[in-house]
Amino acid sequence: MAVNDSTFELTVLGCSGGPVAGKTCAFLLKPSYISFQEALENDVDCILALDAGAGVETIAEMISDCRKNTSSVSSYFSQLYSNAEDPCFYSDNNDLMKTQPFEEVSRNLVDSSLQLAKGILNRMSAYIITHPHLDHVLGLVINSPCFTRQTPIYGTQQTIDNLKDHIFNGKVWPALSYLTFNYLQPYTENFNITESIAVETFQVSHGVTSPTELYKSSAFLFTETTDKGKLLFFGDVESDLSSNTKYNQHIWLTVADHILSKKLKAIVIECSSVDKKPGQPLFGHMTPTNLIGELLNLQNICLEKKATRHPLAGLNVLIIHVKEAFDYRGDPRKQVYESLRSLNQQHDLRIKFTICMPGISYFI
Numbered sequence: 017m018a019v020n021d022s023t024f025e026l027t028v029l030g031c032s033g034g035p036v037a038g039k040t041c042a043f044l045l046k047p048s049y050i051s052f053q054e055a056l057e058n059d060v061d062c063i064l065a066l067d068a069g070a071g072v073e074t075i076a077e078m079i080s081d082c083r084k085n086t087s088s089v090s091s092y093f094s095q096l097y098s099n100a101e102d103p104c105f106y107s108d109n110n111d112l113m114k115t116q117p118f119e120e121v122s123r124n125l126v127d128s129s130l131q132l133a134k135g136i137l138n139r140m141s142a143y144i145i146t147h148p149h150l151d152h153v154l155g156l157v158i159n160s161p162c163f164t165r166q167t168p169i170y171g172t173q174q175t176i177d178n179l180k181d182h183i184f185n186g187k188v189w190p191a192l193s194y195l196t197f198n199y200l201q202p203y204t205e206n207f208n209i210t211e212s213i214a215v216e217t218f219q220v221s222h223g224v225t226s227p228t229e230l231y232k233s234s235a236f237l238f239t240e241t242t243d244k245g246k247l248l249f250f251g252d253v254e255s256d257l258s259s260n261t262k263y264n265q266h267i268w269l270t271v272a273d274h275i276l277s278k279k280l281k282a283i284v285i286e287c288s289s290v291d292k293k294p295g296q297p298l299f300g301h302m303t304p305t306n307l308i309g310e311l312l313n314l315q316n317i318c319l320e321k322k323a324t325r326h327p328l329a330g331l332n333v334l335i336i337h338v339k340e341a342f343d344y345r346g347d348p349r350k351q352v353y354e355s356l357r358s359l360n361q362q363h364d365l366r367i368k369f370t371i372c373m374p375g376i377s378y379f380i
């Protein structure tokens with residue numbers, strides 16, 4: 017099932033940064049050598065839910081799309097913007113993309129789309145949550161009554177404590193006994209979250225809760241245990257320049273060696289909106305200029321470690337969490353993509369950018 021020499025299949029259920037609900041950040045991550053159908057048939061615990069702003073309803077829509085040979089999920093943004101394009105428009109590297117990732121699963125005509133979607137949902141080894149903002153957990157909450165087995169939820173202590181204290185507390189939502197909550201310790205050894213995927217956790221800054229208190233989100237470095245390929249995934253994050261911290265710098269120092277050894281397959285990171293006028297608040301998020309600034313920092317670290325030209329050439333950077341816009345310019349993804357491409361060229365970084373779209377699997 018693997019496409020090219022991919023290590024992971026990252027399936028996007030949602031990647032919007034809101035404020036439109038329904039397709040906010042939710043991803044499935046598994047090794048690419050095993051298909052969803054094989055995982056279901058053989059009860060293989062290999063699928064991770066990575067944030068959960070959407071869930072079973074999107075999986076059901078994707079299965080229904082396969083049966084009807086339509087692509088309503090991947091063309092979702094065309095319902096919002098008259099100038100939205102096909103998913104391949106938003107990628108420098110179309111080899112990564114596979115539409116209809118549940119095609120094989122959808123051939124089972126005995127079960128309804130929703131029954132099959134529930135089957136996939138209950139095949140998740142675990143949920144791993146970057147931070148407890150609603151656009152990253154809504155699917156986990158609403159879908160939880162259809163879980164048929166113990167489901168572990170992982171996150172940093174801040175994430176888990178906030179989920180337990182403020183959502184699954186018996187008042188906002190039932191404190192369900194079949195959800196087990198587990199802490200991930202940042203900056204410690206790799207932890208095998210499934211048989212085939214290990215994770216290392218980092219803290220990142222995502223705005224402030226008061227003038228003196230930073231709000232923390234997480235980044236995860238996933239390693240596939242067989243081929244050792246790695247994927248760096250960021251939850252919502254701001255640049256070190258905005259937060260006046262070194263959280264991102266620490267991550268770049270960690271992954272530079274994996275870039276030089278070609279083990280880092282991709283970086284998945286947010287770019288919530290186009291550049292704003294100086295002084296306008298970013299609310300703990302990134303713009304194209306912020307993101308390119310961070311990637312220039314990563315390039316410099318790589319250059320300091322090893323004298324090689326263009327160390328980031330060919331690196332896939334997948335963009336998530338673009339916020340919907342309500343102005344005359346229409347699809348904000350187009351503007352974000354255009355800005356990133358132009359800055360990429362200006363600084364001769366040679367990165368391959370892709371703006372993620374829902375309903376698509378990216379083989380990385």
Ligand SMILES: [Zn+2]
Pocket residue numbers: 033041149151152252337
């Ligand atoms: Zn968010």
Ligand SMILES: [Zn+2]
Pocket residue numbers: 147149222252
């Ligand atoms: Zn957030």
